[in-house]
Amino acid sequence: MEANAVFDPIEVGKNISNLGFMIVATAIYLSTSAGIIFFFIRWVVRIMDNIINKQQGILEEILSIQKDQTRMLERLRVKS
Secondary structure, eight states: OOHHHHOOHHHHHHHHHHHHHHHHHHHHHHHHHHHHHHHHHHHHHHHHHHHHHHHHHHHHHHHHHHHHHHHHHHHHHHHO
8 A cells, every 4th residue: 555645744734734724714704794794784784772762752743642632621621
């Protein structure tokens, strides 16, 4: 059995080099993807939070209008 056929140092070096590049490229890809997903989720949460706050303001305005109407109806009932 010939040692060069099984353990060719140049091929081993190329494979280690290719594997190292693959690990680095995968790490960059995963960190970039995680960053994009994180900022996308924060963006969506911010949009939803703004929508909820606007709806809360509208509901508070409706509640104050309803209270005013109730007071007006009470005054009308008392007068008659």
